[in-house]
Amino acid sequence: MKNVLILCFTMLTLPVFAQVTISGVVTDVKGEPVPGANVLLLNTYDGTTSGLDGKFSFTTTEKGMQSLVVKFIGFKEYQLQLDLSKSYTGLTIALKEEINQLEAVTITAGAFAASDESRRTIFRALDIATTAGATADIAGALNTLPGTQKVGESGRLFVRGGDGNEVRTFIDGMLVLDAYGPAAPNTPSRGRFLPFMFKGTSFSTGGYSAEYGQALSSALVLDSKDEEQSSRTDFGLLSVGADVAHTQAWKNASWAGKIGYTNIRPYFGLINQEIDWKKAPVSIEGSSAYRQRVGKSGMFKVYGNFNHSDFSLHHHDIDDPDVTTLIDVNNNFRYLNGSYKTSLNEKWSLRSGLSYTLTQNNLQQGDVKLNESDEGIHAKLAFDGSLSDKVEIRTGAEVINRDYQAAVDTSSFVPGFHEVISAAFVEADLYASNKFVTRVGGRVEYNNLLNQFSVDPRISFAYKTGKNGQVSFAYGKFRQSPKNEWLRWDNQLGAEKSDHYILNYQLIENRRTFRVEGYYKTYSDLIKFKNGNPFVLNNEGSGYARGVELFYRDNKTIRNADYWISYSFLDTERDYLDTRYAVTPSFASAHNFSVVYKHFVSSLKTQFGATYSFTSGRPYNNPNEDQFNNGRTRSYQDLSVNISYLPKPNLIVYFSCTNVLGYDNIFGYEYSNTQNADGIYNSRAIRQAAPRFVFLGVFITLSKDKSINQLPSL
């Protein structure tokens, strides 16, 4: 009994006698103190927190060999084996910086990333939907960012002196062959994909990743949403049609479908149009998305979209407006995109995708019928790996297979081509520290049609100059197959090429962003008409573009308000197609300026928005003048407004109007092919179809959770 008592007593008191002290200082590698670090003996309670001077001291009753661990956010964990038979004083523990992708510098040259997930973006997915004048069109909203030029009669994105088709759209990494709907000549087309489908939008105006090829000027990368969390049904009643959508959510999966009908005829009946419609545009569209979570980290997505639209109009002759030609357009579009993403292990993850696009365009112009079809399949497999906290790798391979045919019913000759592009890419992000990163990579392509093998390098750097500012530089070589309309005549042409050099400075401070970017871009191997003959083509065209762009965004200074200002200066010339020598192309404008303002008034439950855009005059060729391409249109101006009113959580009333001031914008001039009696080529201005476009919509959402509404989709 005595023994037991002694044993018990010893057990309870022994530690008191075996107490040792551990003290020292925690610093970073430069010797600066690190306060707040957790200093501890592994798997014990014993430890402390370093003070403001980095110093720490604690006592322990543990014995033998123990691990001293020091950890703090932003640093690598430090471990040291200590034999606790004695005290340790004056330990100096230098923590090494940990590279953290969220905190680390990012390459921003040329890139405008909009994401709901990442919190350091300067442009968000919701911004696209609520920008006045954009009428919920992705291209329309991105047109308020620097690097874009407003080309009012096209509706497409034109980036840094590039043509509209030099911007390519990718959904979940997969190429979309034709991202815009059909439009009558000289009227803007709309994007085929609605902004609310996407959780992230990355708009690059140059120097983009080696993963994206077949784009000369710009890559628009859209990431679709993951599975929906709750079931709902949405109804939209619009002044130009109606739509209904339903979302069904299960535990790990969701399905969403939408059907929309747009008929602009009643609207055109009310508001006088510049265009002499025979049948104003009518379209029926359906889309469906299925998402399934697989295992812990897998995500399987399928998205499909179909669209049918048609219209016809009378085209009036320039010389004699009474002479008309009928133009009839009938367009079918199908798009199917399947993708699967999963992590393979702690270091590697896999992305794979398969997409299919079919565009059929039946065009009748007078007596001539042209039936065009473009069918593409894109398959891709890519791997992302973190080799260490300092090295990130992205690599993959893809095949783009395209069949194009254009049948003219007056001829038995069917011009067309079958193109297969096989490509592989690899890219590494090398972090020297949280402050400096280098991205180096390249893209290898083989094009069977052009019989061209190519290697295109990409390199970029980014350096954090302070807590909130950073500088980055990007260089890349880019290529794109010639447009269908050239390639179908001559399958022997080569790819068009461009080189981008971009220097960027960005400062983000407390919900204010300032950005300035300068660039130089060269074009080579552009398609050129030999001796002005559009049937004899070669790759002898060339050009350049250079400019400076500014962006400022502030959602702090004015309460409940958010605004951004963009300015782009562009100097570009190209010698291509029918130009006699290097000239500024008709789609390019030297100055583009826009201000977007959004203000939420809580008491009215209403968001008011306004967008003002200014574009300096664009060149056009006046055959009546001796000098080629000497004409300049007057400047373009537009003030658009929108109002979203939320009387109830599940009801939104939306109103928008473009060009409120009714500015008569002229995009260019068309000329007659022949001189009139006075030896002059008659002209006609290319104008907006109507001074304004007014839109009214009512959106109702039915769900179990009554607070859900369609705001993100407006």
Add this chain to the structure above:
Amino acid sequence: MKHVNIIPLLIAALAFLAVTASANDRYTEAMQKNIEIVYKGKSVEEIQAAVNAFERIGDAEKSKWEPFYYASYGYLMVALRQNDPAGKDKHLDLALGVLKKASAVNPGESEIVALEGFIHMIRVSVDPASRGQQYSGLAMQTFGKAIGMNPENPRALALMAQMQYGTAQFFGSPTTEACGTLQKALEKFDSYTSENPLAPQWGRNMAEGMKEKCK
């Protein structure tokens, strides 16, 4: 002789109990000391030190959910004291990260789920215009889940009442539902008892403060 044999055994047993009790007391004591700090701590440094202590205890006591729960609560308190959005987000990320460790230990604990919802709720406040849609829905869902797991959890109810009130106010709709939930929360705060001496105690003041709005 018989009872002589029993006595050492009894003492041994008692001693054993004393040792385990003292180990338990040591856990409870260490926790209570630091819980006090995260509830009342004024400076970020004080709270960070308590959070560090919770992480140490949590690493040593692998079967307890409370250390990581309070570490998360501590980070949330630090987040609330940050002025710039990036600093808020960083600490909310830390709060969520360490809370995952707590729910790995005890996935069925309603308090952990309620705290997760609280983190989402604060996430909204960083940038209501762009995050409201995503995170307020998420916060509501999470509070709903916490209430489902334990309808007696007053904190889950009080937080839910706050979200409902905010939504009703935004749309100018009646606040009856929110005030009903608040009433329930206040009742549960009165009736709430737990055998766990480390059970969360916070939230009552917040609910009392909201009572004014529901008059």
